[in-house]
Amino acid sequence: MQQLLMAVVTMVAxxxxxxxxxxxxxxILDLIFPSKGRSGANASRNLRISNAIRPWLFLFPALFAMTIYLIYPVIESVWLSFHDRAGQNFVGGANYVWMINDGEFRQSIFNNFLWLLVVPALATFFGLIIAALTDRIWWGNIAKTLIFMPMAISFVGASVIWKFIYDYRAAGTEQIGLLNAIVTSLGFEPQAWVTIPLWNNFFLMAILVWIQTGFAMVILSAALRGIPEETVEAAVIDGANGFQIFFKIMIPQIWGTIAVVWTTITILVLKVFDIVLAMTNGQWQTQVLANLMFDWMFRGGGDFGRGAAIAVVIMLLVVPIMIWNIRNAAKEMKGH
Structure with missing residues (x-):
């Protein structure tokens, strides 16, 4: 109750x-540059100056927060990446040389690459298919609500849910994990799914696909509804079937939106951390870059240099995709 009260007080404050x-x-701005009660020239000058300053007053809190929580950490991370474990002595590119030669880093790069191949593709594909199907049924809005619900769950909360799905008990004992309960009911042996090398990465990816499909569905559903009815009607008159209309008429018209959804999920995948931390903590060859950075930065005494170097690599991977995404979204907005 005390925590709830503090949360309410904080929001109100x-x-x-x-x-x-x-x-x-x-x-204060109106007191410094008053426009009322002044002569025409002075009033016009003060009004022009205050109008030029006023937008920056509204932007300042956001710019200040961005500087403290984004720009400064980026600069500090780059600086630390060229220093030693304690972040005091300059070591040049030694941390980057270590990364290239480190087996766990290479494993993390490989795993992140797998996530990039699978998660954006499946989440976008399922979201597109569901968006197209739910628009054709009377209970489509109910289905969309159910599919979008995982978006309201934190990644850690979703991981806890899926832990019960993948839970393993020794053979001969009652299985509380849904997947092993199904497997044993079919006469097979239960498996410790998250410990199976390579395949365990796909089991973790399923969690993020489950969450992000709702996001893709909502965005793509809106795009599909924006397709002119005349285009579809003309295709029907010309004898096109449902598949031809979907793949040759609809998808080309929303391709820009599909690309935005794809790249947005890609950026999220490059930063994936919570799911791996909660499910395996990077064990059994499931390590990813963000979790590796966390391990080096905050565990085992902490190595600020190596942790920061990994953070810089993640940033360099994310920034180009983010810039392309913003430009593509801007082009889409201009088109409308």
Whole structure:
């Protein structure tokens, strides 16, 4: 109850602080550059200056937070990546040389590559198929709600749910894991699914696909509804069947949206951390870059240099895709 009360107090205080900031800064600006009661030239000059400053007053909190929580950490991470374990002595590119020669880092790169191949493709594909099918049935909105629900669950919460699906008990004992319960009911031996090398990566990927399919479905459903009815009607008149309409008429018209969804999920996959940490903690050859960075940065005494170097690699992988995604989204907005 105390935590709930503190949360409510914090939210109320935050809203009041924001209102006080915007009201106070605008009041001060109007006092410094008054436009009322002034002559025509002075009033016009002050109004022009205040109008130029006012947007920055609204942007300042966001810019300040971005500087503290994004720009500064990036600069600090790059700086630390060229220093030793304690982040004090300059070691040049030694941390990057270590990464190239480290087997666990190479395993993490390989696993991240697998995630990149599978998760965006499956989540986008399932989201597209579900979006197309649910628009054709009367209970489509109910189905969309159920499929979108995993988006409301944190990655750790989703991992806990899927732990019960993959749970393993020794052969001959009652299986509480859904998958092993099905396997044993069919007469096969139960398996410790998350410990099977290579395949365990796909079992972890299933969690993120389950979560992100709802996101892809919502965005692609909106795009499909934006397709002009005349185009589809013309295709029907020309004798096109359902598959031809879907793959040759609909998909080409929403290809830009598909690309945005794909790249958005790709960025998320490059930063995947919570699922691996909660399910395997990188054991049994499931290590990924973000979890490896966490291990080096905060565990075993911490190695700020190596942890920061891995963080820089993740950033370099994410930034080009993010820039392309933003530009593509901007082009889509201009098109509409």
């Amino acid at each position: 935050g809203v009041l602080a924001c209102a006080a900031y915007f009201y106070g800064t605008n009041l």
